[in-house]
Amino acid sequence: MPFSHVPKNPGDLIKSQDWNEALDAVVALFAKFNGGAGHQHSGSGEDAPPIGTSGIADNAVSTAKIQNAAVTAAKLAAGVIPQIGIAVTGGLSHGQNIPVPAGFAVNECVFFATLNSVPQDEFVKITWDNTGKISIWKQVPFLNQPGVAGSSLASGIAFGKKGGW
Structure with a gap:
């Protein structure tokens, strides 16, 4: 649920709806820091945009973190696995x-x-x-x-x- 900030003036009462919306937004923000459940860089809703090739540093991903069968022969350097x-x-x-x-x-x-x-x-x-x-x-x-x-x-x-x- 998108959170939109409505400015308040000093002395305004904090309504429970305002407080709940603010807390829901904070909880949703922290959920995006959970690598297993959120922050997928899908580009949809409030999720982060996809990361382009130039945005990933060399050696940023270790071999152990690459999913089995995720790499095709086309991505391997010539001669790495001879037939x-x-x-x-x-x-x-x-x-x-x-x-x-x-x-x-x-x-x-x-x-x-x-x-x-x-x-x-x-x-x-x-x-x-x-x-x-x-x-x-x-x-x-x-x-x-x-x-x-x-x-x-x-x-x-x-x-x-x-x-x-």
Whole structure:
């Protein structure tokens, strides 16, 4: 309720209505200093006008006071949070590829692989290329020749980063 001052002259009686309106105005003023309930800078009624960008000092708001999910990617400085993706898979056999994370190109990824099942008494070697293609080789005893390790399986992981590594 807006308060409008009506000047009184010395010697005028103070009516209860005048006194109550003055106290109501003081209570309303103090309520606006309550950060949780008043003084929202909405610009409506007797509330303060919105604060413009130039009215907020640098570092005036701490990170802890910024509401979760209140900041969009458009407000972040370039490179603050690089776009990164990870794809993990198992059960890969010779000649298969480690999958690329969704939304990434092969040239934006680095690949790693490890054997997770090898038949008994086989000497097996695993390699992968820069496209994520797995090669699993067994060393044929006494011939010193490589052969495809048909029943060996591998797990692979691809790390993607927008723009590449």
